[in-house]
Amino acid sequence: MQNLQLLFQAPVFNVQLFLDGLFIGAIFALAAFGMALVWGVMNIINVAQGEFVMLGGFITLLVVQAGLSPLLGIPAAALALFVLGWLLYRLVIWRIVDGDMFISLLATFGISIMMQQLMNEIFGADVRTAESGLGVWYLFDGMVTVTQIKVAAFALSIVIGLLLWLFLKNARLGQAIRATAQNARAARILGVDTDRVYAATYAINAALCGAAGALVVMAWSIHPYMGLPYTLRSFMIVIIAGLGNLAGVIAAGLGLGVAEQFAGFLLGAEFQLAFVFLLLVAVLVGRQISLARKRQYLK
Amino acid sequence: MLHRRQILMASVAAAALLLAGATAQAEDCTITLGAAVSLTGKYSTNGKHTKNGYDLAIKVINDKGGVKVGGKTCKLAVKYYDDESTPARGAALAERLIQQDGVKFMLGPYSSGLTKAIAPITEKFKVPMVEANGASRSLFTKGYKYLFAVLSTSEQYLQSAIALAAENADKMGKKPNQMTVALAIENDPFSQDIRAGVMDDAKKYGMKIVIDDKLPKELNDMSTTLTKVKALKPDILIVSGHAKGAATAVRQIAEMRVDVPVVAMTHCDSAKIIKKFGDKAEYTLCASQWAPTLKYADDYFGSAADFAKLFEKTYGYAPPYQAAESAAAVLVYKAAFERAGALDPARVRDALAATDMMTFYGRVKFDETGKNVAKPMVLYQVLKGKYVVVAPSKWAEAKAVIPRPKWSERK
Numbered sequence: 001m002q003n004l005q006l007l008f009q010a011p012v013f014n015v016q017l018f019l020d021g022l023f024i025g026a027i028f029a030l031a032a033f034g035m036a037l038v039w040g041v042m043n044i045i046n047v048a049q050g051e052f053v054m055l056g057g058f059i060t061l062l063v064v065q066a067g068l069s070p071l072l073g074i075p076a077a078a079l080a081l082f083v084l085g086w087l088l089y090r091l092v093i094w095r096i097v098d099g100d101m102f103i104s105l106l107a108t109f110g111i112s113i114m115m116q117q118l119m120n121e122i123f124g125a126d127v128r129t130a131e132s133g134l135g136v137w138y139l140f141d142g143m144v145t146v147t148q149i150k151v152a153a154f155a156l157s158i159v160i161g162l163l164l165w166l167f168l169k170n171a172r173l174g175q176a177i178r179a180t181a182q183n184a185r186a187a188r189i190l191g192v193d194t195d196r197v198y199a200a201t202y203a204i205n206a207a208l209c210g211a212a213g214a215l216v217v218m219a220w221s222i223h224p225y226m227g228l229p230y231t232l233r234s235f236m237i238v239i240i241a242g243l244g245n246l247a248g249v250i251a252a253g254l255g256l257g258v259a260e261q262f263a264g265f266l267l268g269a270e271f272q273l274a275f276v277f278l279l280l281v282a283v284l285v286g287r288q289i290s291l292a293r294k295r296q297y298l299k
Numbered sequence: 300m301l302h303r304r305q306i307l308m309a310s311v312a313a314a315a316l317l318l319a320g321a322t323a324q325a326e327d328c329t330i331t332l333g334a335a336v337s338l339t340g341k342y343s344t345n346g347k348h349t350k351n352g353y354d355l356a357i358k359v360i361n362d363k364g365g366v367k368v369g370g371k372t373c374k375l376a377v378k379y380y381d382d383e384s385t386p387a388r389g390a391a392l393a394e395r396l397i398q399q400d401g402v403k404f405m406l407g408p409y410s411s412g413l414t415k416a417i418a419p420i421t422e423k424f425k426v427p428m429v430e431a432n433g434a435s436r437s438l439f440t441k442g443y444k445y446l447f448a449v450l451s452t453s454e455q456y457l458q459s460a461i462a463l464a465a466e467n468a469d470k471m472g473k474k475p476n477q478m479t480v481a482l483a484i485e486n487d488p489f490s491q492d493i494r495a496g497v498m499d500d501a502k503k504y505g506m507k508i509v510i511d512d513k514l515p516k517e518l519n520d521m522s523t524t525l526t527k528v529k530a531l532k533p534d535i536l537i538v539s540g541h542a543k544g545a546a547t548a549v550r551q552i553a554e555m556r557v558d559v560p561v562v563a564m565t566h567c568d569s570a571k572i573i574k575k576f577g578d579k580a581e582y583t584l585c586a587s588q589w590a591p592t593l594k595y596a597d598d599y600f601g602s603a604a605d606f607a608k609l610f611e612k613t614y615g616y617a618p619p620y621q622a623a624e625s626a627a628a629v630l631v632y633k634a635a636f637e638r639a640g641a642l643d644p645a646r647v648r649d650a651l652a653a654t655d656m657m658t659f660y661g662r663v664k665f666d667e668t669g670k671n672v673a674k675p676m677v678l679y680q681v682l683k684g685k686y687v688v689v690a691p692s693k694w695a696e697a698k699a700v701i702p703r704p705k706w707s708e709r710k
Contacts, residue, residue: 006530010530013530016522017523017526020523024520117339120340120341125340125343125344126344126542126569126570136554142707145555145556220519223519225517261522264523264524265526268511269515270486270513270514273517
């Protein structure tokens with residue numbers, strides 16, 4: 001209650017929380033694009049989503065160690081993760097595409113544990129950060145601070161969302177992806193190489209997460225065990241937005257980010273993630289009710 | 300014919316065996332200590348510091364002639380298992396060390412959580428455990444008889460920070476009981492013990508707690524908490540959330556230009572805040588079990604600084620306090636073996652309980668609950684890119700800079 005009063009007494013802090021929420025929400029949306037894609041096209045819930053984000057961060061650290069600007073880490077991480085996604089598809093994922101949802105959960109969970117331990121082995125369990133070299137804007141007499149890398153992350157994820165949309169709509173491969181999502185068997189009969197489409201989808205997902213990870217390491221921090229909250233938030237965003245609705249993913253991502261910041265401020269940091277779960281339950285229950293109503297209507 | 304040859308061969312073999320047995324008894328006296336340490340998983344960094352500390356102490360003791368127990372000279376050795384940073388695994392491995400490997404003396408794992416899981420096992424089998432990395436105070440309220448800790452317990456971690464702030468209250472134009480405190484402390488048993496200690500001390504000075512946030516364990520953003528700090532302007536900000544808490548706090552306090560006169564944290568050196576954040580880390584107060592600049596000394600490592608030098612030469616990095624206290628645990632064991640004069644767990648346990656010795660890590664003397672009550676926590680401040688001990692005053696190298704300069708006044 002006292003915290004709520006504070007927001008009315010000094011409204012400037014609303015601005016800070018709102019902006020921080022938008023920035024972190026954009027990163028969530030970026031990881032959620034890929035999850036929506038993989039889920040929609042391949043019917044796989046990729047539990048290793050957060051680990052791809054983490055890997056993207058570590059690749060950016062390698063770029064920094066090589067003496068280059070961490071900003072180059074964004075394309076580097078996307079590229080490296082694209083290749084890794086493709087390899088993982090050829091090694092593991094192709095075996096589970098047509099299988100049970102449970103098998104795919106297990107397999108991707110296994111991949112996520114592997115990656116955590118591998119990164120722990122190579123880089124150690126320390127928390128890592130990279131300095132973007134970008135500055136900070138101070139608004140309202142320094143009461144509101146905006147780090148430029150967060151703004152860049154925000155802009156970039158909107159741009160990437162748009163590009164992804166254009167790609168799915170116009171590019172040959174994008175159309176093939178959509179065709180496969182609608183009906184894989186029909187697409188196959190009409191000459192779409194669905195195996196290649198799946199590989200590309202999984203690789204694009206990894207690349208998106210990689211780019212998100214590069215932004216996370218510059219704006220916040222990474223360590224080998226950071227993946228799970230990102231996976232959960234992606235999952236949540238996709239559930240709210242629905243599959244194959246990129247605009248919805250952006251909106252849900254930003255909304256979730258803002259909601260989380262206010263929840264953290266009002267209830268305390270310990271309830272920030274708890275709030276996300278509560279929201280998830282509420283959304284699922286809400287969906288259930290609205291769907292049930294629709295069914296009744298159809299009868 | 301054949302029959303006789305067989306007998307002959309058998310007797311030769313038997314003689315050889317006997318001989319081997321005899322020589323083994325004469326020379327080969329090895330005391331094997333058992334340890335489940337986190338070599339993989341989330342504690343692997345500090346698990347390695349722990350192992351390095353143990354290994355270095357064992358090497359130094361063996362090089363200086365080993366342990367003299369009841370007229371025999373024994374070498375020390377450690378049997379390690381990797382507990383994968385999970386308590387259940389740690390407990391299972393402790394049981395395996397004691398029951399299958401026949402280990403009679405245990406060294407502690409890394410972290411309070413793991414120690415909590417292992418202590419009931421060592422207690423059950425009446426095997427002494429000297430631990431150096433489990434600081435949670437709840438370890439010492441259960442009446443354990445075989446558990447000994449060389450380090451200061453968690454509730455003492457940041458108490459000196461509150462005392463230091465109170466001493467400097469007049470510089471902020473306040474009385475101690477007018478000061479306000481913001482807490483951002485992780486939601487795990489160890490960190491919450493630190494919180495309990497700080498709360499006790501804040502109460503003693505009559506300070507008011509205005510923020511009491513519990514950080515989540517997957518923390519990498521504390522901007523909501525810091526926004527609150529900006530709004531409520533407390534005099535003291537206390538942050539404790541292992542290495543990720545220190546790293547996140549130092550970075551975001553600077554980015555968001557949060558001006559608080561006293562900022563104190565734990566785990567600064569494991570987060571490497573000076574190396575990573577440079578100027579942003581300046582004036583941060585950091586709790587530490589030990590510092591290489593302290594004037595402690597013993598016969599094995601020499602002074603604290605000598606230990607630091609040797610450690611850095613051996614492992615290629617400066618020793619964090621986790622490594623120092625681990626080495627000290629082995630020294631305590633060595634002394635107890637010699638005083639017990641036998642390798643009997645019960646007698647060694649009694650000898651451990653009577654420990655009162657000086658080490659490079661500080662004085663070690665256990666109370667009846669098994670925690671070390673002779674060594675204070677120290678408080679560093681980051682000044683000109685170096686850790687400088689500022690409290691307690693007996694060991695201070697310089698006066699603490701309080702209040703911290705405002706961000707707008709820094710260059």
